[in-house]
Amino acid sequence: MNAASFRELDIKPLIAASPAQPRDSSRLLALNRKTGQISHLVFTDIVRFFSPGDCLVFNDTKVFPARLWGRKPTGGKMEILLLRPDTEKQNRWLALAQDCKPGLALDLGHGASAHAAERTAQGEWLFDFSGADALEFAHAHGEVPLPKYILKARSAAGKEAHPASDQSSYQTVYAREEGSVAAPTAGFHFTEPLLASIKAKGVKTAAVTLHVGWGTFKMLKTPPEQHSMPAEMATLEAAQADAINAAKKSGGKLFSVGTTTTRTLESFASDNGLLSPNRRPTGIFIYPPYRFKAVNALLTNFHVPDSTPLYMAAAFSGSWDLLYEAYRQAVEMKYRFYSYGDSMLIYD
Structure with a gap:
């Protein structure tokens, strides 16, 4: 299998036109990249994957009506x-x-x-x-800059194109720093009560900021090694870097929420996996066989074929074949796809 194989999947009928209600009632496909085991869960089940001392890292960027x-x-x-x-x-x-x-x-x-x-x-x-x-x-x-595939899915279903609810639903509950033209959608599934349950288990949280521009959603039209990814501004504050490093030094795992969070962490990580505070544009494009320095588990959505997030998911899975099998099962079981769709956890 390779990236082209994903174009053969019948995803179009599964594109989500609106988010799950409540947010954390979405489905969760958990993929163990070491054993190949695939589990079909609901998002609230994610709590079981954490251990005390782990660190959950978000991208706290906020979308503006661009x-x-x-x-x-x-x-x-x-x-x-x-x-x-x-x-x-x-x-x-x-x-x-x-x-x-x-x-x-x-x-x-x-x-x-x-x-x-x-x-x-x-x-x-x-x-x-x-x-x-x-x-x-x-x-x-301005309008909330929803992806065009959501608007097409709404049109096909006879739904309103721009409901007022998008003002809140196309943001994460922890969005703080305005500057993005697309949401870090892996975080859509979190609710305040779910975050409280995760923290109650002894899990630390931290935030990075990557303002999503068109680098994230610029599609590949060349082999990956020739792809030019426009840079996006990324920030890791010193206090957040210290919290992440403390968790890693104590043996905790680093759970990264989304590809933009992961790109920021990997941009600012040293070879030993520790993070340094920084603020600069990053154009890092992660694709197989990239070796991850900092991240131990990746939470992400189901992605568009030929997109940079799909390539990152393949790199983190360690195998195009394994990721394809997860997507094949997701299609067969009618998971909801793309920005407003369901979630996937890749772990070991």
């Missing part, structure tokens, strides 16, 4: 997905846009406009905003 719509001079509608502010010019943002060209002026309504300045080497566009602060405008008039 999707804007404007009118071209011809009257056509055009989408802008804000990524991050430019560091050199005020009210200039990097964004994704299709069918754009330098000099294009978009009327955003409400007295605001955006002008396309230039395209970057990575394919983003620089937009200059006028008439309003771009971030304030996004908070007032």
Whole structure:
């Protein structure tokens, strides 16, 4: 098996249009990467996998309403997905846009406009905003940047495209630091009572921050060793690094919630698995046969074929064959897939 094998799975009917209610009632597929054992559970069962002294690490980034719509001079509608502010010019943002060209002026309504300045080497566009602060405008008039496959699944099911509930459901319960255009979805399944149960077992928690840009969801169109992953800003504060290191030194296992958390930890880990505080962009792309330095267990969702998170899951599983068998069983048992879907724990 290889990455291409996952395209053959009949996943489309299983794409989740909305999250499980309550969050922790989602299903959990537990994959033991040493024995190959696959267990089918509910997410609250995750408590049984922890031991006192373990450390559970989250990405505490928060999604902002990054999707804007404007009118071209011809009257056509055009989408802008804000990524991050430019560091050199005020009210200039990097964004994704299709069918754009330098000099294009978009009327955003409400007295605001955006002008396309230039395209970057990575394919983003620089937009200059006028008439309003771009971030304030996004908070007032932007949309929650749901993946298009969720919108398509809702359309196919005759559901409302943008229910107000997305404002809260497309965030983790521990989201704190605003800056992402996509949620760290592996964390969707946690509730405050479940976190309390985990902590009551003697498990420590810590947080990193990686603001999810388009590096995470840029699809592979080349062999993995040729894939260029746009960098995303990652932060590990000193107090959080100390908490993680203390757990590892005492023999605790490090449970990483999601691929963005894992990329941050692996970016800032030394060869002995200990973490150093840092804040910098990281473009690390993890794929087989990567050797993990810090993480002992990976909690993740079921991913899109040809996506960077799928490659990381294969690397952590240690085998494309083993990961494929887990996905095959998930499809057979009608697990819910992708951002609002069910969960998978890879451990040993």
